[in-house]
Amino acid sequence: xxxxxxxxxxxxxxxxxxxxxxxxxxxxxxxxxxxxxxxxxxxxxxxxxxxxxxxxxxxxxxxxxxxxxxxxxxxxxxxxxxxxxxxxxxxxxxxxxxxxxxxxxxxxxxxxxxxxxxxxxxxxxxxxxxxxxxxxxxxxxxxxxxxxxxxxxxxxxxxxxxxxxxxxxxxxxxxxxxxxxxxxxxxxxxxxxxxxxxxxxxxxxxxxxxxxxxxxxxxxxxxxxxxxxxxxxxxxxxxxxxxxxxxxxxxxxxxxxxxxxxxxxxxxxxxxxxxxxxxxxxxxxxxxxxxxxxxxxxxxxxxxxxxxxxxxxxxxxxxxxxxxxxxxxxxxxxxxxxxxxxxxxxxxxxxxxxxxxxxxxxxxxxxxxxxxxxxxxxxxxxxxx
Amino acid sequence: xxxxxxxxxxxxxxxxxxxxxxxxxxxxxxxxxxxxxxxxxxxxxxxxxxxxxxxxxxxxxxxxxxxxxxxxxxxxxxxxxxxxxxxxxxxxxxxxxxxxxxxxxxxxxxxxxxxxxxxxxxxxxxxxxxxxxxxxxxxxxxxxxxxxxxxxxxxxxxxxxxxxxxxxxxxxxxxxxxxxxxxxxxxxxxxxxxxxxxxxxxxxxxxxxxxxxxxxxxxxxxxxxxxxxxxxxxxxxxxxxxxxxxxxxxxxxxxxxxxxxxxxxxxxxxxxxxxxxxxxxxxxxxxxxxxxxxxxxxxxxxxxxxxxxxxxxxxxxxxxxxxxxxxxxxxxxxxxxxxxxxxxxxxxxxxxxxxxxxxxxxxxxxxxxxxxxxxxxxxxxxxxx
Numbered sequence: 173x174x175x176x177x178x179x180x181x182x183x184x185x186x187x188x189x190x191x192x193x194x195x196x197x198x199x200x201x202x203x204x205x206x207x208x209x210x211x212x213x214x215x216x217x218x219x220x221x222x223x224x225x226x227x228x229x230x231x232x233x234x235x236x237x238x239x240x241x242x243x244x245x246x247x248x249x250x251x252x253x254x255x256x257x258x259x260x261x262x263x264x265x266x267x268x269x270x271x272x273x274x275x276x277x278x279x280x281x282x283x284x285x286x287x288x289x290x291x292x293x294x295x296x297x298x299x300x301x302x303x304x305x306x307x308x309x310x311x312x313x314x315x316x317x318x319x320x321x322x323x324x325x326x327x328x329x330x331x332x333x334x335x336x337x338x339x340x341x342x343x344x345x346x347x348x349x350x351x352x353x354x355x356x357x358x359x360x361x362x363x364x365x366x367x368x369x370x371x372x373x374x375x376x377x378x379x380x381x382x383x384x385x386x387x388x389x390x391x392x393x394x395x396x397x398x399x400x401x402x403x404x405x406x407x408x409x410x411x412x413x414x415x416x417x418x419x420x421x422x423x424x425x426x427x428x429x430x431x432x433x434x435x436x437x438x439x440x441x442x443x444x445x446x447x448x449x450x451x452x453x454x455x456x457x458x459x460x461x462x463x464x465x466x467x468x469x470x471x472x473x474x475x476x477x478x479x480x481x482x483x484x485x486x487x488x489x490x491x492x493x494x495x496x497x498x499x500x501x502x503x504x505x506x507x508x509x510x511x512x513x514x515x516x517x518x519x520x521x522x523x524x525x526x527x528x529x530x531x532x533x534x535x536x537x538x539x540x541x542x543x544x545x546x547x548x549x550x551x552x553x554x555x556x557x
Numbered sequence: 558x559x560x561x562x563x564x565x566x567x568x569x570x571x572x573x574x575x576x577x578x579x580x581x582x583x584x585x586x587x588x589x590x591x592x593x594x595x596x597x598x599x600x601x602x603x604x605x606x607x608x609x610x611x612x613x614x615x616x617x618x619x620x621x622x623x624x625x626x627x628x629x630x631x632x633x634x635x636x637x638x639x640x641x642x643x644x645x646x647x648x649x650x651x652x653x654x655x656x657x658x659x660x661x662x663x664x665x666x667x668x669x670x671x672x673x674x675x676x677x678x679x680x681x682x683x684x685x686x687x688x689x690x691x692x693x694x695x696x697x698x699x700x701x702x703x704x705x706x707x708x709x710x711x712x713x714x715x716x717x718x719x720x721x722x723x724x725x726x727x728x729x730x731x732x733x734x735x736x737x738x739x740x741x742x743x744x745x746x747x748x749x750x751x752x753x754x755x756x757x758x759x760x761x762x763x764x765x766x767x768x769x770x771x772x773x774x775x776x777x778x779x780x781x782x783x784x785x786x787x788x789x790x791x792x793x794x795x796x797x798x799x800x801x802x803x804x805x806x807x808x809x810x811x812x813x814x815x816x817x818x819x820x821x822x823x824x825x826x827x828x829x830x831x832x833x834x835x836x837x838x839x840x841x842x843x844x845x846x847x848x849x850x851x852x853x854x855x856x857x858x859x860x861x862x863x864x865x866x867x868x869x870x871x872x873x874x875x876x877x878x879x880x881x882x883x884x885x886x887x888x889x890x891x892x893x894x895x896x897x898x899x900x901x902x903x904x905x906x907x908x909x910x911x912x913x914x915x916x917x918x919x920x921x922x923x924x925x926x927x928x929x930x931x932x933x934x935x936x937x938x939x940x941x942x
Contacts, residue, residue: 173798175572179727180565186815187560342564380795382782383803386775394768410765413558417815418768430571430802 173430182316183342190346191221197342202260203230207273209237209265216352241272243324250279261303267312270305271320274338277301291331300337308349310416311361313423315343330442347412359508360453362399365422367456375432375540377473387427389481394418436538437463443527457505457512462552464498524553558815567701568727575731576606582727587645588615592658594622594650601737626657628709635664646688652697655690656705659723662686676716685722693734695801696746698808700728715827732797744893745838747784750807752841760817760925762858772812774866779803821923822848825934828912842890842897847937849883909938
C-alpha cells in the first residue's frame with residue numbers, strides 16, 4: 173500500500189425528507205446564494221423545500237448552470253456574490269451545479285486577477301466561501317469531495333481542479349429527489365460512478381491493497397445490481413438510495429487512498445465532450461472499454477480480478493478472461509441504454525485525429541504509468557469507432 | 558436504508574515512516590502530554606520516533622494506561638493536564654490508550670464534578686482538549702472514531718461513551734509499528750475487528766443496504782485472507798497494512814450508516830472482561846457464535862448472506878447454511894489461536910449466572926431488536942460453555 177494522508181470532513185445528511193435540515197447547518201444571519209441549473213428543481217418540488225428551509229435567511233438565486241459548467245457562467249455568479257455580499261452558497265443540483273459552485277466560491281474570493289489561472293496551475297487557491305449542497309443526481313461524487321471540472325467555452329477546454337478549501341460543509345442526499353430524472357441521466361450517472369471506480373481500481377496493480385479492491389468492487393456490484401432496477405422502477409426508494417450512496421463512495425476519495433490511479437478514460441472523455449458536446453457519461457462508456465483493450469497487458473491482473481469478483485467470470489486462460497470482462501463492461505453500459513461507440517454518436521476518423529492531436533500538442537502522458545500519449549489515445553479511440 | 562447524518566473529520570496519515578509528520582499537525586508552541594501504556598513503545602523504537610518529532614515542544618508523559626483502561630488511571634492523567642497546563646494530548650498505543658485519552662481530554666475540561674457522570678449518562682460533554690494518536694495495534698478503530706470504553710475498577714463496570722468532541726485531530730497509522738506485537742495481540746485485534754463488523758452487519762436485515770453490506774464483507778474478507786498471513790509472517794508490510802486499514806474501517810462509523818446495529822456481543826463480552834479479566838478479543842470470540850446461534854431466526858438472512866459472500870458457503874437449506882456459517886466463524890477465530898468457549902478460560906455456570914444477573918439487574922435489552930435481556934444472554938452463554 174502506498175503512503176497517504178487524507179481527511180474528508182463533509183457532513184452527509186442522508187435520507188427522505190432531509191432538505192429541511194439545512195437550516196441547522198447554515199449559520200444564522202448568512203446571506204445565502206442558491207445556485208442551480210436548468211430549473212428542473214422548480215418542477216419536482218425541491219426548490220419549494222429549499223425555499224421553505226431558507227425562509228429565515230436573506231437569499232439570492234443564480235440559475236442556469238449548464239451541464240459541463242462554463243467558466244463564463246461561474247464568473248457571473250462570482251460577480252453576483254461580490255455585489256450582494258453573499259457569505260454562504262447553497263448548490264442545488266447534480267455534479268455540474270456542485271462543481272460550478274466550487275469554482276464560484278473560489279473565484280468570489282480570488283484576488284490575483286483571473287481565477288482561470290487556477291485551472292492552468294498558474295495560481296493557487298487561498299480562500300473560498302463556505303458552501304453546502306443538495307444533491308439531485310447520483311453520479312459525480314462531487315457532494316463529498318474537493319474536486320471540480322470546469323469548461324472554458326471560449327477555448328473548448330475542460331479541466332479539473334482540486335482543493336481542500338472547496339469541500340462542501342454539508343451535503344444533503346435525499347434519494348427521492350432522483351425519482352423524476354430522465355432515464356438518460358440516471359444511466360449516465362451509473363456509468364460515471366462505474367468509471368470513477370474503474371479509474372481507481374483497474375490499474376497496473378503494483379500495490380497490494382486488498383481492502384480498497386474489495387471496497388471498489390462493493391461499489392461496482394451495487395451499480396450492476398441496482399442500476400437496471402432504477403431504470404425499471406424509478407420510484408423505488410431503496411434502489412435510489414443504494415445508487416446515490418454508491419455514487420458518493422465512487423469518488424469521495426477513500427477508495428483511492430493507498431492505490432494507484434488512472435484517470436485516462438476521463439481525460440480522453442473530457443475532450444470528446446469539449447469538442448462535440450457528448451454527455452460526460454456517454455464519453456466514458458465509449459472510452460473505458462478501449463482503455464481496457466489497449467492497456468490489457470499492463471492492467472491484466474486487475475481486469476481478471478474485476479471479471480471474477482464483479483461479473484463472476486471464471487476462465488482458464490487470462491486472455492479469455494480479459495476479453496470476457498471487457499465485453500461485460502461494454503454490455504453493462506449498453507444494458508443501461510448508453511451507446512459505447514463513436515459512430516453511434518456520429519463521430520469518426522476526424523474526431524479521433526482531433527482529440528489525439530490535442531493531447532499530443534499538450535504533451536500529456538496519462539494513466540497510472542504515464543504512458544498514454546495522444547498517439548496511444550488514438551489507438552484507444554480506434555478500437556471504439 | 559435508514560436516514561442518517563454523519564461526518565468523520567479525522568485526518569489519517571498512513572504508511573511507513575510517517576510518525577515524524579506529527580510535527581506538522583500539532584500546533585507550534587503546544588504543551589503536549591504523551592499518553593501510553595506498558596512501555597512496549599520504548600522497546601520497539603516508536604517512543605524514540607515520537608520524541609524526535611516532538612523535539613520543539615514542551616512535553617510531558619503519562620505512562621501505565623492498562624488494557625481495558627481504568628477510570629482511576631485516566632483521572633490521574635487529567636489532573637496532570639490541569640497541573641501542567643497541557644493543551645494537546647498525543648496518544649501512542651492501541652485502542653486502550655486511545656480510548657483512555659478520549660476520556661482524559663474530556664475529563665480535563667469537565668467542570669461539573671466527577672466526569673464518570675458522563676458514563677452514567679448523567680452529564681454531557683461540553684468541551685475536550687484536542688488530541689492526536691499514533692496507532693500501534695490494529696483492532697479497535699478508536700483512531701478514527703469518537704467512541705471509547707472505560708472501566709471503573711472500583712465497581713467492575715465497563716461502559717462506552719461517544720461524543721464528536723473526542724474525534725482525534727489526526728491519527729498516524731504506520732503498519733511497521735505492529736511488526737513486533739505478541740501474536741496473541743495480533744489475533745485479538747483481528748477478532749475485535751471481525752466482531753465490530755458483525756455488530757453492524759449481522760442484524761435482522763430490515764433495511765436494504767446493499768453497499769454497506771458489501772463494504773462490511775470487504776473488511777471481513779480482508780481479515781480472513783490477511784489474518785493468518787500476519788501470524789505466519791509478522792513482518793510482511795502489505796499484510797500488516799491491509800489489516801491496519803481494515804481495522805480502522807471496521808469501526809470508523811461509515812459502514813454503520815443507514816443500517817441497524819446489534820452490539821450485544823460487545824456488551825456481554827464487556828461483562829466477562831469486567832468480572833474475570835478475559836481479553837476483550839477473546840470475550841468476543843466466545844460470545845459471537847452464541848449470539849448467532851440463539852438469534853439464528855432473527856438474523857437468518859444476514860447469516861446466510863455472510864456465509865455465501867464471506868466464506869463461500871452454498872447450502873440448499875437455510876438451516877445447513879446457518880450452521881455452517883456459525884461453524885466457519887468459530888473456526889476462523891480458532892485458526893487464530895483464540896479459544897471460543899468459556900470452559901477454556903476456566904469459566905462455567907457461576908460466570909453465566911453472574912453476567913446474566915447483572916444484565917437483568919440493569920434491565921438492559923440489547924441487540925438490534927432490543928430483545929436480548931439477561932435471560933437471553935444466559936441462553937447465549939450456555940451455548941458457549
